[in-house]
Amino acid sequence: MGCPAEWFFCDPFGRLHALVLTSLGAVLPEPFPTIIVTVLAVAMATTIAAVIVLSETLAERKWVGNMQGRLGPNRVGPSGLLQPIADGIKLLLKEIIIPTQADRIPFLLAPLVTVVPALMVWSVIPWGPGLSVTDLNVGVLFILAMGALPTIGIIMAGWASGNKYAVLGGMRAAAQLISYEIPMVLLMMVPVLLAGTMSLQGIVEAQSRIWYVFLFPVGTLAALLFFIAGLAEINRSPFDLPEAESEIIAGFHIEYSGMAWALFYLAEYGNAFVVSAMTTILFFGGWQIPFLPIPPFLVFFLKCYLGFFVIVWVRGTVPRVRYDQMMRLAWKGALPIALILIGLTAVIVTVAPGLVG
Amino acid sequence: MVIPTAFLVAGGFYTFGLLAIIGALGVLLAHRVFHSALFLVMTLASVAAEFVILGADFLAMVEILVYVGAIMVLILFGIMLTPQQVHLPDIGSAGRSVAAALVAGAIFVITAAVVVTSEWPRSVVTPMDVPTTQIIGQQLFGPYVLPFEIASVLLLIAMIGAIVIARED
């Protein structure tokens, strides 16, 4: 039965979109209504991204706290709900200290190079049928490209800090990122091969018969490995050596304070949600749910947040892996399995195309 | 009314073209090698935007993924692993740089003059929404399958060669 399109709450954004388009189209000549609607959609996506990222910071601290037998932040606002706002105000007002031997312009640009790709991914995420800021033909490749750019930002941050430990931290973080990029690229090709399209809406709609995670063994293994590689890509536990290096050697963002550090922090949580969203879109059917009359954007949001809960759960439970263990996992574990999975998927799609609908 | 769209497309082309050329000049004129590398990142990103405007969306994403995300990271690693003790000016003698600038300028002027004044056949502008990924895939496994296989072997050779050359033994 699902959520029929006639009900208002099943597709409020679609109706809003149509309403704004027709009302603007009556007043302005052709390219301007589309431009204005696109700008509004981008603004809305950015706002949603910012709100979700802020709520994630609080959610993580509370959940990790509960896992460790303590309450999370509960002073600011009712049970700590205004904590992200307090954090934001503090970080905005804090001074950005630039060390003397730092390279000023790369030092200040590095957080931007890290954060902007993380935000640009939000423009292709499909929240419902036809509900994305834009639906690129090469959506999957766009997300991969935006996942490759923060590596440059991290190298810039490490080098421009003028601190030998920051350089080493930056290089190790960059090595981790590029090591896990390859299995992630290969594993993202598995749903692309199964769906026959690189557009994210197309992949979600191709899973209307069965979600790809249930296609044992190819889909399940691919989903699991993709999630692990995604965790490593966003420097989250158990792969958070670049951040936890503060225990041993300073990480790449040791010289950053104030808003510059806050941008790195936001980039990390934004990326966490994006990895969760990508796993949902590619393997767990995106905004689809059988039979229940829940609006698709709510289904998608809940699935992604559930994925984020798993990410936080993993962080609170699993100890950190050592650097050489992590590299060994990437090159000797994930990469061969990813190659085999792509080969298997290609064989399945060629030999039995009706199997996956 | 298509004129504003054309203005947007043309404006985008000129903007990113300008950014690409500024980045290229930055590669040439920057004092430190690291800054040259960052200017090259700027150029490559602008060129990727140019590809989108020229209708090559797959190529634009591959450019960012491969060039900026991998080759530039490699170059930045190389810069960080080979630190320079002295900040010498990066150019040879002044005479050499003048001669090189003249030669490069001459090549640019001659090429641009030839391009602008020659009689190109009346071009059929291909539509913007061809499925580039599918077409490139079919071409790579169709007429161009031999260069494709050779490129794979080339990459394998380069990988092995780079590991062997850079290895400490």
Add this chain to the structure above:
Amino acid sequence: MPTAAPPIYPIALQHGLVLGAALFAIGMAGALTKRNAITVLMCVELMLNGVIVTFVSFARHAASTDLAGQVFSIFIMTVAAAEAAVGLAIVIAVHRVRNTVQVDEVQSMQG
């Protein structure tokens, strides 16, 4: 102008070709002038990018939709990646032995 630019697509063939030529020329000036081997490599990458822009421009204005220019650009990127990898390996090996990356100091085989 002999090349017709229909009002819908305002970028004529010449624009893309001139941009490619400009990038190529700037890259060439750098490759001939610079002393640091890595900077020379970066200028070679600039030249290759100029060539790729030229190819994509031709693919855009070509008479057929088989996108040969874009297919060839993929090969150019492949070769550029391979060359950058091997080039940087050589630079690192030379730096390990000679402790320099200036191209005019590694000339013991010259003459």
